[in-house]
Amino acid sequence: MPETTAKPWGETKFVGKPIPRVDGYERVSGTAEYPSDVVLPNMLHAAxxxxxxxxxxxxxxxxxxxxxxxxxRAVLSDADKEAQIPWYAPPGSPGSTGSPTASRLFDPHCRFEGEEIAAVAAETPQQAWDAVRAIRAEYNVLPSVVDMEEALKPGAPAVQESGNRWGAPRETKRGDVAQGFAEADVVLEETYRTSCEIHTPSEIHGSVVRWDGDHLTVWDTNQGPFGIQAPLAAAMSLPLSKVRVISHYMGGGFGSKLNLGKYTVIAAVLARKTGRPVRLFLTREESFRAVGNRPAHIMKLKAGVKKDGTLTALQLTGLGEVGAYPAGTSVGYQVGDLYRCPNVLISESQAFINAGPNRAFRAPGFPQCSWALEQMMDALAEKIGMDPVEFRIKNYSAVCQMQQNKPYTSAGLRECLTEGARAFNWKDARLRSKGSGPWVRGVGVAAGMWGSQSGPPSTVRVSLYPDGSASLNMGAADLGTGTKTVMALVVAEELGVPLDRIQIENADTGTTEFTRPSGGSKTVFADSPAVRSAALEVKARVLEMAAAQLKLPVTDLAFQEGAIVAQGGTRKLAVRELTQLRAQQVVVGVGVRGPDPVDKVVRPFVAQFAEVEVNIRTGETRVLRLVAAHDSGRVMDLLTYRSQVIGGLTMGIGFALTERRIMDAVTGKMANANCHDYKIPTAKDVPADKTVIPIDLHDTECNTTGTKGIGEPATIPTAAAIANAFYHATGIRITAAPITPANVLTLLEERRKRG
Amino acid sequence: MRKSIRERESRTGLSRRRFFNSVASGAAEAAILTVPGAVAAEAAVGQAADGNMVKTVLDINGRSHSLSVEPRWTLLYVLRDRLGLMGTKASCERGECGACTVLIDGAARYACMTLAVEATGAEITTVEGLMRGEELGPVQQAFVEEDAFQCGHCTSGQVVSVEALLRKTPQPSIEQIREGVSGNVCRCGAYANIFRAVQKAAELRKGGR
Amino acid sequence: MLSQFSYQRAASIKEAAEAASRPDVRILAGGTDLLGCLRNQVLQANRLVSLNGLSALKGIRQGPGGGLRLGALTTLTEIAEHRQILDSYSVLAQAAASVGSPQLRNQGTLGGNLCQRPRCWYFRGDFKCRRKGGDTCFAEGGDSQLHCIFGGASCYMVHPSDTAPALVALDAKVSITGRRGTRLVPLSSFFVLPADSLVKETVLQPGEIVTEILLDPPQPGARSAYRKVRERGAFDFALAGAAIVVAMAEGKVRTARVVLSGVAPVPWRSTDAEKTIIGKPLDAAVAVAAAAAAVKGASPLADNGYKVPLVRGILEETLTALAA
Structure with missing residues (x-):
């Protein structure tokens, strides 16, 4: 038997190089067909x-x-039998989301502005909206609460009948914090707040659906079609075999497109009712209210440190807003794991408010935690007179404290900090004059880690054809992260087939095999080993064919750059010369993702550095440059790797400086549900100077491609690094995000009044 | 005659609008003025709730399209839903993101904030119109090489804005680049790469590509 | 999604004025403001009357004695890039360049920029506020961080225009044509406070159309600047801003206009600040004094107290810069 077990790659020919995307042409020419571009004959439009x-x-x-x-052509409301589809299912029921109360597609109790009441399908989108506006709905308006602290006060309007606190506070405990604080030379306590952030992908959520008899086909903009297929099949009472979800291209998700949306189910019901395909895409305004967010958090953090920089205790009390239905985001992880600390107490509560439920948002909970933890680390370092980088290097944990001190498969935080500091010119930058005003400058650092999720399951097929070209068949969607390109590089690496001779079929439950949707930075981590395994199987089958043809033992043969080479390199056989392959026309390898390591923990690490300038007269803050050093294991494609980091940094700037949902307390309605009042960073808000430093420690244990995931780590500490730079510039701790001129001026005025 | 002018433009990069103004402004004015009259006459006739269609002619990527539109149809809707030009993307539809950016008489504008009836008589260029047959135009090529996008959904608009910028300012400074693409939001956050792509595109254009 | 309307391309200003005198008709110029309002049902219209066929309203012409006549349909890009405006009325060029985004400036017109509706998020959102016939100003009990610190009463909007304060600072006049003819109004009298009207922001009567903006010849020794502070670099209105025009003579300020944006329902002229600097050399101390004078009488709401130091900061910075 030829070897099919993957050995760690040595020097690579394709992997790790800066390779332009395999689908770049489609994405820049306008020919890529996104779900929102799908037009079917006889299609109706819904609203x-x-x-x-x-x-x-x-x-x-x-x-x-x-x-x-x-x-x-059709209207649909809670009065229709076919609309009686359960949603936000309570515990014990199928597809439970842990909701205290059962709800349904068009539930008469609307717990947030934007809950679905009725839907229309018409010949044109304009007609659909005209009809929606002609619906007369009468409401009994109930009191609402949109602030999490208000929601927990006695007498607050009930969001959920069982109470506005979702579940009991969750506690994580290690050691004894009281004793830890007693041992400390310095104890600091601060309350940090982050704002609710909305995903706002460029392509808005929606689906095009078509029935063929009792088979349902859905073109949906999502992060992985298998994450939509199962819940959709359940909602429509269909077997998986009759539900096909396709998402070849998608215009961004950031976590908000992992879930099945009501819109997909509504479109499916309308399509069945009318016997016609239905297109239902939301408007931007709808998407602000109804398809997720990163919840606001209030984090009280208390920390103790000895003069020599040893952490003695960390205590986090967190409160997060859930929205009107259970979703929830935990923020405590890094407090318990990033830095060595014997005494930790994390207590987290979550409150229901009358607003759209949150959804996973790029590293759920982690940027919030960094905002608190990394500012606290800076404050501690200052108190004991230690450099912030040195302080972090002294304290980072080399083992996973949250998992019984298991070792990591690789841990490059020290390298991230040292290499990042060197590239940033940290020491000099800290000493440089801050300026005399009104613009003052400062620099900051923040570290972070991501709590990766598990790899399996993932099944991938790779096929080799007699002309030497290949195809790659995988379930994963390409969110724009470069998934298709990276996976094709793995095939190229193993089989020597150039990228332009690899055909890719992906993200279609009808033609590809299961993998979980892309979230948690898991795609390359979970699927690239499966691709490699499939390619290795192809290689093995080809070598078997060659051995039979050449009448040589398989162990004497190698497959190199698309050809079979005998020992000593004496005899060569091109793929097209394999008679058995010509006879069967294709050789197929099926790869599955192997298990994750049992005794070790896989985690990506990051350190980012920011330089900012602040106008102390006007409160304006500008980010001048950023350096991001990442240990995410092996770099698969240097170009798309950098792009992901650059994108994460941009998103972090938004989280730090401009983005926040504004809820009107009186009406319970969102005030800034549009792209003008909800402010995503523009080209004028980000520095051109962004440096990405990959730290590759050659992790041979995390999986067979040595990858740990980059999408989420890229945005985890950015806002905190900016906040620390802001402090360095101004001497003011800005504990509540975002750092708007309004917030800055308020703090500057307070300082002025204090004298 | 129109065709030959356009062919010349694609070779020289000369703004066709400018060309028209200097060479054939009289004819162009006449062409513009005849259509509004027809529009007004149509509108005056019908105000039916479902009808109210107006005959219009749109000049898109060098082809003339005659079609009836509702006055409320935006250029974006007509491009995508009536003419199948799906490269122009719909996103905010309020003039706040840039995904639908097209060139109207050479200037970057939002197709979502332009009524189709108002675009009559203007020369409209979409991302499809920046292709050289099946080949990518220089701006598109630069975007691929510099990986100036992630999901790609805002990219058509970015590419069109950069085209407008480089027609006006062939060698832009970094601040001019920033300003030039500031009307196109990229949620994936590829700006730093977009800036580099603009510089690369300027080189490619200079090299005659 | 836009509701149904019919469309008319006006063949003359008179025809447009006739048509626009009906309450269900709206004037369409660049459309960047109107179409957004219609899309979100902030406004209703049964008919749009387009001015875009009227070449008389387009472009920049020389005015008497070296001034300029700016057609109402002149785009903000044309204003921002016009050589003479850049040289002699830089406050206006800077203000126009600070609007929205390149695309919005290519499309948006000067007339439209002056006549745009409030950007208050309650007015633009699904809130039936006083300006939309309701009985509540939601900013009073709601989130008022973007609202006014001067001139509010019953409504606390800020005027969104950047070009308006610049034009008021330049003492521009606006030519208005209606069914009964044409009148000339100083831009400083063009805008109305909520105390005077809760349904409109300008003195325009039904059917009246802004046709032209007239700039006097630049004063000798004039210097001007527009400074705008906003939360992000594009697609944003002023949290606060200042349009300043000063004319210097013998090292001292001879005349001055200081007009604030983003702080009042109209471009807010600070005569107190003007008085503080007139007759004095323009130095740091005078700048500080003028800035302090400008915020006297400010009455912030619950969330916008920061605008007081912001205005002070903007004026200190901009006046100092003009001195250099």
Whole structure:
């Protein structure tokens, strides 16, 4: 038997080089077909009527006028039998999301502005919206609460009948914090706040659906079609074999497109009702309210340190807002794991408010935690007179404290900090004059880690054809992270087939095999080993064929750059010369993701450095440059790796400086549900000077490609590094994000009044 | 005659609008003025709730399209849903993101904030119009080489904005680049690469590609 | 999604004025403001009357004695790039360049920029506020961080325009044509406070159309600047800003106009700040005094107290810069 077990790569020919994307042409020419570009013959357009109140009971929905509107082919509301589909299922029921109360597709109790009331399908989108506006809905408007601290006060309006606290506080405990604080030379305590951030991918959420008999096909913009297929099959009471979800291209998700949306189910029901394909894409305004967010957090952090820089205790009390239905984001992980600390107490609570439920958002919980922890680390370092980089190097943990001190498969935080500091010119930059005003400058650092999730399952097929070209068949979507390119590089590396001779089929439950959707920076981590395994199987089968043809033992043969080479390099056989392959026309390798290591923990690490300038007259803050040093294991494609980091940094700038949801406390409605008032960074808000430093420690244990995931780590400490740089520039700790001129000026005024 | 002018433009990079103004402004004015009259006449006739269609002619990527539109149809809707030009993307549809950027008489504008009836008589260029047959145009090529995108959904708009920028400012400074693409939000955050792509595209254009 | 309307391309200003006198008709110029309002049902219209066929309203012409006549349909890009405006009315060029984004400036017109509706998030959102016929100003009990510190009463919007304060600082006049003819209004009298009207922001009567903006010849020794502070670099209105025009003579300020943006329902002229600098050399001390004078009488709401130091900071910085 030829060897099919993957040995760690030595020097690579394709992997790790800066290779332009295999689908670059499609993405820049406008020919890539995103789900929102799919047009089917005879397709109808749908639109949704949503609750305009913070909380309300629907009294009556009068669809009569809407039904009569031009072009209308179907209307749908809670009165329709086919709309009686459970949603936010309570514990014990199928597909439970842990919701205290059962709800359904068009539930008459609307717990946030934007909950679905009714839907229309019509010949044109304009007609669909005309009809939605013709629906007369009457509401019993209920009191609402949109602030998590208010929600937990006695007498607050009930979001959920069982109470606005979601579950009991979750505690993680190690050692004895009281004793740890007693041993400390310095104890600091601070309350940090982060704002609610909205994903706002460029392509808005939506689906195009078509029935063929009882088979349902859905073009949906998501992060992996298998994450949509199963819940959709359950909602429509269909077997998996009758639900096909396709998402070849998608216009960004950042965590908000891991879930099945009500819109997909509504479109499916309308399509069945009308016997026509239906397109239902949300408007930007709808997407701000109804398809997820990164919840705001309040984090009280207390920390003790000895004069020599030894941490003695960390205590985090966190409160997060869930939205109106259970979702929830934990923020405590890094407090318990990033730095060596014998005494840790993490206590987290979550509150329901009358707003859209949160969804996973690029490293859920981690940028929030970094905002608190990394600012606290800076404050501690200052108190004991230690350099912030040195302080972190002294304290980073080489073992996973959250998992019984298991070792990591690789841990490059020290290298991230030292290499990053060197590239940033940290020591000199800290000493340089801050300027005399009104613009003052400063530098900051923040470290972080991501709590990677597990790899399996993933099944991938690789096929080799008699002309030497190949195909790669995998379930993973390409969110723009470069997944297709990276996986093709693995095939190229193993089989020597150039990228332009590899055809890729992906992200289609009808034609590819299962993998979990892309979230948690898991795609390369989970799927590239499966691709490698499939390619290795192809290689093995080819060598078997060659051995039979050449009448040589398989162990004497090698497969190199698309050809079979005998020992000593004397005899060569091109793939096209393999008679058995010509006879069967294809050789297929099926690869599966092997298990994760049992005794070790896989974690990516990061250190980022920021330089900012702040106008102390006007409160404006500008990020001048950023350095990001990442240990995410092996770099698969240097170009797309850098792009992911650059993107993460940009998102971190938004989290730090401009982004926040504004909820109106009186009405319970969102005030800034548009792309003008909700401010995503523009080209004028980011520095051109962004340096990405990959730290590759050649991890041979995390998986067979040595990869740990880069998408999320890239944005974890960015905002905290900016906040620390802001402090260095101004001497003001800005504990509440974002760092807007309003917040800055308020703090500057307070300082001025204090004298 | 129109065709030959366009062919010349693609070779020389000369703004066709400018060319028109200097060479054939009289004819161009006449062409523009005849259509509005027809539009007004149409509009005056019908105000039916479902009808209200207006005949219009749109000049898109060098081809003339005659079609009836509702006055409320945006250029974006007509490009995508009526003419199948899906390269131009719909996103905020409020003039706040740039995904739908097209050139109108050489200037970058938002197709979502332009009524189709108002685009009558103008020369409209979409991302598809920046292709050289099946080959990528210089800006597109530079975007691929510099990986100036991730998901690619805002990219058409970015590419069109860069085209507009480079037509006006062939060798832009970094600040001019920033300003030039500041009307195109990239949520994937590829700006630093976009800046480099603009510089690369300027070189490619200079090299006659 | 836009609701149904019919469309008329006006063949003359008179025709446009006739059509626009009906309450269900809206004037369409660049469309960047109107179409957004229609899309979000902030405004309704049964008919749009487009001015875009009217070449008389386009472009920049020389005015008498070296001034300029700016057609109402002149785009903000044309204003921002016009050589003479850059040289002699830099406050206006800077203000126009600070609007929105390149695309919005290519499309948006000067007339439209002056006549745009409030950007208050309650007005633009699904809130039935007083300016939309309701009985509440949601900023009073809600989030008021972007609202006014001067001139509010019943409504606490800020005027969103960047070019308006610049034009007020330049003492520009606006030519208005209606069914009964044409009138000339100083831009400083063009905008109305909530105390005077809760439904409109300008003195325009039904059917009246802004056709032209007139700039006097630049004063000898004039210097000007527009400084805008916003949360992000593009697609953003002023948290606060200042348009300043001073004319110097013999090292002292002879005349001065200081007009603030982002702080009041109209471009807010600070005559107190002007008085502080007129007759004095423009130095740091005078800048500080003028800045302090400008914020006297400010009455912030719950969330916008920061605008007081912000205005002070902007004026200190900009006046100092003009001195250099």
């Amino acid at each position: 949704i009527l949503r609750c305009p109140h913070g909380q309300a009971q629907v009294k009556r929905v009068d669809l009569a006028k809407a039904r009569e509107m031009p072009g209308v």
